[in-house]
Amino acid sequence: xxxxxxxxxxxxxxxxxxxxxxxxxxxxxxxxxxxxxxxxxxxxxxxxxxxxxxxxxxxxxxxxxxxxxxxxxxxxxxxxxxxxxxxxxxxxxxxxxxxxxxxxxxxxxxxxxxxxxxxxxxxxxxxxxxxxxxxxxxxxxxxxxxxxxxxxxxxxxxxxxxxxxxxxxxxxxxxxxxxxxxxxxxxxxxxxxxxxxxxxxxxxxxxxxxxxxxxxxxxxxxxxxxxxxxxxxxxxxxxxxxxxxxxxxxxxxxxxxxxxxx
Numbered sequence: 342x343x344x345x346x347x348x349x350x351x352x353x354x355x356x357x358x359x360x361x362x363x364x365x366x367x368x369x370x371x372x373x374x375x376x377x378x379x380x381x382x383x384x385x386x387x388x389x390x391x392x393x394x395x396x397x398x399x400x401x402x403x404x405x406x407x408x409x410x411x412x413x414x415x416x417x418x419x420x421x422x423x424x425x426x427x428x429x430x431x432x433x434x435x436x437x438x439x440x441x442x443x444x445x446x447x448x449x450x451x452x453x454x455x456x457x458x459x460x461x462x463x464x465x466x467x468x469x470x471x472x473x474x475x476x477x478x479x480x481x482x483x484x485x486x487x488x489x490x491x492x493x494x495x496x497x498x499x500x501x502x503x504x505x506x507x508x509x510x511x512x513x514x515x516x517x518x519x520x521x522x523x524x525x526x527x528x529x530x531x532x533x534x535x536x537x538x539x540x541x542x543x544x545x546x547x548x549x550x551x552x553x554x555x556x557x558x559x560x561x562x563x564x565x566x567x568x569x570x571x572x573x574x575x576x577x578x579x580x581x582x583x584x585x586x587x588x589x590x591x592x593x594x595x596x597x598x599x600x601x602x603x
Contacts, residue, residue, distance in 0.1 A: 345583025346398075347372035351429035352420045352468070354378050354407070354461075357385040359533040360483055361433040363574030369398035371578055373429070376420045378405040407434060407456045413463040427468045428475070429581045432461045432482040432505075436535055439542045442496025453497060458504045465512070469521070476520035479581040482509050486529045489592065490600045494543060506592065513590030522589035524580050529596025530558055531568040564597030 346368060356365040357379025369375045369392045377400055379385035385402045392400040401423045405412050420427055437453040465480055472478025484502040486492065491499040506525065513523040530536055537551075544554045559566055576595050579585055594600055 342584065344371045344578060346578070346581070349373040349428045349581075350420075350424040350426055351375045351431065351581070352378075352416070352424075352427050352464075353431040353433065354464070355433040355435060356431075357381060357388055359535055360528060360531060360570065360573055361431070362388055363570035364431050364433070364481075364483070364577035365400065365574075366392060367571070367574035367578035368429070368431075368581065369400055370395070371398065371582070373398045374401075374424055375399070376401045376403055376423055378403050378416065380404065380406050407460045408452075413460055413467060417464065417467045426471055428472065428477065429479045430465060430468050430481070431577065431581065432464070432480070434461065436485075436495075437497035437501060439494050439539055440496060441494060442500060445497050450497065450501070454501050454504070457501050458508075461505065462508060469512075469516070472521050473516065473519050478521040479585075480509075480512065480521065480523045481577060481581050482523075482525045483577070484525050484527055484592075486527045486594065486596050486600050488525075488527065489594075489602060494546065495539070510590050517589040520586075522580075522585065524585075524588060524590070525592045526573075526577055526580060527592055527594050527596065527600075528573055529568060529594070529599040530562060531570060531573050531595070533570060536567065562597045562599045566597065568595060568597055 351368050351373050353361055353365040355361040356377040365375050365377050382404045389400040389402045403419050405416050434457045482505050484505055487499040488503045488506050509523045509525050540551050540554045544551045573595050
């Protein structure tokens with residue numbers, strides 16, 4: 342299937358590794374031109390070079406840190422300089438520290454909310470006007486299965502990311518009639534460094550090995566395994582494509598069936 346992404350221009354946040362990288366790779370493989378961001382210049386450039394070596398879509402690197410209030414405007418400005426405009430925005434941020442909600446420090450909550458929610462809203466606000474002018478745009482926000490079924494020991498993530506659900510749905514209600522779509526992609530347990538980090542924390546807390554934690558997690562997933570990043574990235578590429586023009590305001594699960602609700 343031709344996804345209609347050839348020459349589309351995409352900004353993918355936090356895409357030097359993990360879930361963000363998988364979406365950037367999948368979009369570029371469909372012929373899109375992608376700006377990728379990350380804090381580690383060497384890691385980011387290596388992934389950009391790997392995409393460009395394949396000779397399909399092109400990739401560009403911008404070192405950026407969403408904890409800096411100046412980042413949204415600079416990032417959009419630099420992306421426009423490299424690509425000429427932005428058709429697709431993929432929102433992705435790092436996760437907050439693991440832990441229970443009742444033990445969360447209010448300053449940590451405030452800082453994480455600013456990075457994970459306010460920066461995302463600001464970035465979207467900067468790129469949506471040009472999407473509206475063209476009558477075409479895609480805003481995909483990567484969150485977590487925890488916004489539907491809260492994940493134990495990830496209280497901050499469950500609470501903060503839930504804010505983006507209402508935001509994305511509201512934007513879809515307001516602007517989908519103008520050719521824009523707003524969707525959320527919710528990963529379950531995908532095999533990434535972040536998942537390994539969470540498993541390590543849970544293993545230490547439970548007095549178990551990481552392998553025991555992983556095995557226990559897999560028994561709770563109907564698919565019987567952790568997901569692959571390429572599986573996740575493929576879903577992301579479809580959701581920002583021309584072919585997904587009638588999908589908006591949705592929360593798409595990529596979780597191997599782990600969320601128990603219908």
